[in-house]
Amino acid sequence: MGAGHSHGAPADLDLSRAARRASIGLLLAVAIATVVGVVLLWPAQRPEMGAVGTGGGGVQSVAPVVTGRVLSLEPCPDTFDSEQSGSIHHACQVATVEVTSGPDAGRSVPVELIGVSAVSGVVPGDSVHITDVGDANANQYALVTVDRLLPLGLFALAFVAVVVAVAGWKGVRGLIGLVVAGAVFFGFMLPALATGRPAVAVALVGGSAIMFAVLYLAHGVSMRTTSAFVGTLVSLLATAGLGALGVWAARLSGLSTDETIALAAQSEGLSFTALLTCSLVIAGLGVLNDTTITQASAVWELRAAGSHLTRWELFTAGMRIGRDHIASTIYTIVFAYAGAALSTLVLLSIYTQPVDLLLSTEPFAEEIVRTLGSGIGLVLSVPLTTGVAALTVGGAGAAVAASVPRRAKRAHDHDH
Numbered sequence: 001m002g003a004g005h006s007h008g009a010p011a012d013l014d015l016s017r018a019a020r021r022a023s024i025g026l027l028l029a030v031a032i033a034t035v036v037g038v039v040l041l042w043p044a045q046r047p048e049m050g051a052v053g054t055g056g057g058g059v060q061s062v063a064p065v066v067t068g069r070v071l072s073l074e075p076c077p078d079t080f081d082s083e084q085s086g087s088i089h090h091a092c093q094v095a096t097v098e099v100t101s102g103p104d105a106g107r108s109v110p111v112e113l114i115g116v117s118a119v120s121g122v123v124p125g126d127s128v129h130i131t132d133v134g135d136a137n138a139n140q141y142a143l144v145t146v147d148r149l150l151p152l153g154l155f156a157l158a159f160v161a162v163v164v165a166v167a168g169w170k171g172v173r174g175l176i177g178l179v180v181a182g183a184v185f186f187g188f189m190l191p192a193l194a195t196g197r198p199a200v201a202v203a204l205v206g207g208s209a210i211m212f213a214v215l216y217l218a219h220g221v222s223m224r225t226t227s228a229f230v231g232t233l234v235s236l237l238a239t240a241g242l243g244a245l246g247v248w249a250a251r252l253s254g255l256s257t258d259e260t261i262a263l264a265a266q267s268e269g270l271s272f273t274a275l276l277t278c279s280l281v282i283a284g285l286g287v288l289n290d291t292t293i294t295q296a297s298a299v300w301e302l303r304a305a306g307s308h309l310t311r312w313e314l315f316t317a318g319m320r321i322g323r324d325h326i327a328s329t330i331y332t333i334v335f336a337y338a339g340a341a342l343s344t345l346v347l348l349s350i351y352t353q354p355v356d357l358l359l360s361t362e363p364f365a366e367e368i369v370r371t372l373g374s375g376i377g378l379v380l381s382v383p384l385t386t387g388v389a390a391l392t393v394g395g396a397g398a399a400v401a402a403s404v405p406r407r408a409k410r411a412h413d414h415d416h
Contacts, residue, residue, distance in 0.1 A: 013372065022225045022393055030208060030233060037205035038188060043195040046308055061134045064101035065144050068111075068202060070095050070126045076112065091118035097141065104132075105274050109141045112348055170218065177217035181210040189282075200276035202211040203281040207236055214289055227392050231385025232288050236281060239288075239377030246369040247273050256362040258346075276366065284374035287333055291378060292385040295322050299389035315390040322382035337371045397406035 076092035093113045099105050111130055113122060122128070127147035134140030161172040189206040194197055211232055217224045247254070254272030257263055263271065299318045302309065309317065338345060344363045351358065358364055 010335040011370050020223060020392065023223060023230060023388075026106050026230060027226055031212070034205055034208040034212070035203065040203055040207065041192050041197045041202055042121070043197065044190065047193055065106070065129050065131045067100045067147065067414040068097040068109075068130050068141075069109065070122060070124050070128060071098055071108060072096045072124055073113075073131050076114075091115055091146060093118045093122075095122065095126060095128075096145075099130070099141075100127075104139070109139065111141045111143045112323050113143055117146075118377075120146060120289055122146060123187055140183050146197070161252060169365050173220075174214075174218040177214040180213035180217065184209045184213065185282075193275065193278065194265065196270050198245065199271060199345055200277035200281070203278040204236065204240060207285050210285060211236075211289065215293065222309040223392055224296050224300050224389070225293070227299070228292040228385060229310060230388045231292040231295065231381055234290070235288050235377050235381035236285065237283050238380050239373060240277060240281050242372040242376050243277040243369070244274075245374050248274050249303075250365050250369055252276060252362060252366055252369065254366075276370075280373050283337075283370065284333075287329065287374070287378055291322075291325060291329060291381050294325060295382055296389045297387060298322070299317060299393055303393045311390045314393070318386040318390065319383060322386055326379055333374055333378060334371055339372075341367050370373065 018153055073093050073095050082262060091114070095111045095113055096108055097111045101106050101107060109130075111128070113120075122175055127145040127150075130138050130141045131144050133142045160175060163175060165171075167174065179306070188209070189202055192202045193204075215229050216223050219228070246252075252273060254274075254276035255264060260272060260275075263270070293361055295318060298321045299314055301312055302317050306313075306317075327330070345367070349358075359368070
């Protein structure tokens with residue numbers, strides 16, 4: 001039985017034949033370009049770090065990492081107390097850890113927790129990863145990291161349960177799309193970036209592959225989804241261009257954090273300005289998908305409810321919906337970036353410097369360019385997607401034709 005109501009399946013509308021052919025042609029071209037891009041940008045050799053950083057103040061080791069369980073904790077002897085000094089660098093505890101894997105399994109060994117690891121809230125009973133950094137004459141274990149898989153796994157299960165309970169099978173398809181997108185990101189994009197492939201090209205090719213997975217798995221194969229795909233693709237290109245322009249105009253190096261400086265020491269030939277633009281494109285991908293699929297669906301539902309509307313009337317009605325969406329989404333993206341960079345923003349805000357000087361510092365300027373670049377791409381995605389959808393869905397005459405006898409089984413879509 002057909003369904004043409006807003007809470008049922010999408011209305012089966014006659015579509016513009018020229019727009020259908022153009023959209024399918026563009027879709028095939030993008031698919032081919034994406035496959036070719038993945039082949040050309042595929043990392044020939046994934047880099048491997050020769051050392052494992054530990055939680056003991058930068059100690060490096062190539063020894064095997066083993067698991068352990070914290071038995072007890074006590075303050076380090078002859079050290080400053082972290083609460084008295086007010087410095088994390090003075091924090092120190094000695095943990096007695098029972099080794100639970102490797103050749104020393106069953107032994108209890110002392111492990112120093114220094115700095116951040118000492119104030120992370122470790123308690124007896126916690127699982128940790130440790131490694132032997134001693135010499136041939138004596139073992140000396142250092143902390144690598146706390147084992148956080150259990151709480152992370154529980155959060156992941158809660159996320160899946162809520163999505164499936166609320167969204168049903170669409171939620172399941174969305175989760176499958178998320179898994180595929182994660183495989184593209186971790187299996188292709190990150191290794192390609194790490195081996196020095198052009199960052200912006202990697203972002204666009206990887207973003208295109210992710211869009212195919214997320215949009216078509218979550219929302220099904222239809223011209224409605226294709227309209228959203230086209231709008232997202234064009235908006236993504238605009239975001240990349242604006243991001244590159246902003247990075248160049250603001251004279252950003254892309255080396256504003258300790259992590260990027262550490263990466264620079266490990267990677268040769270990697271452009272950090274391009275990497276910054278790449279991060280902007282990736283960060284805007286999710287919110288673009290959300291906006292474009294909403295706009296495409298809005299135009300389809302408007303056509304189903306108003307077969308008499310011209311394409312221009314469809315566009316203007318869709319834009320009225322889109323403006324509301326922009327108003328509610330634009331501050332979402334701003335606060336998302338603010339939350340991600342909260343530590344940096346708090347640190348900079350406590351400096352007694354003029355506002356104009358603070359805004360010109362690279363950490364602040366990076367976040368401003370990233371936020372505004374993604375915001376402009378988001379805003380542009382609304383008219384772009386609305387226009388593509390209005391051109392793709394049938395015109396007023398085509399919509400009326402949907403009620404002729406050859407489509408009588410769907411005529412109830414136009415009863416109203």
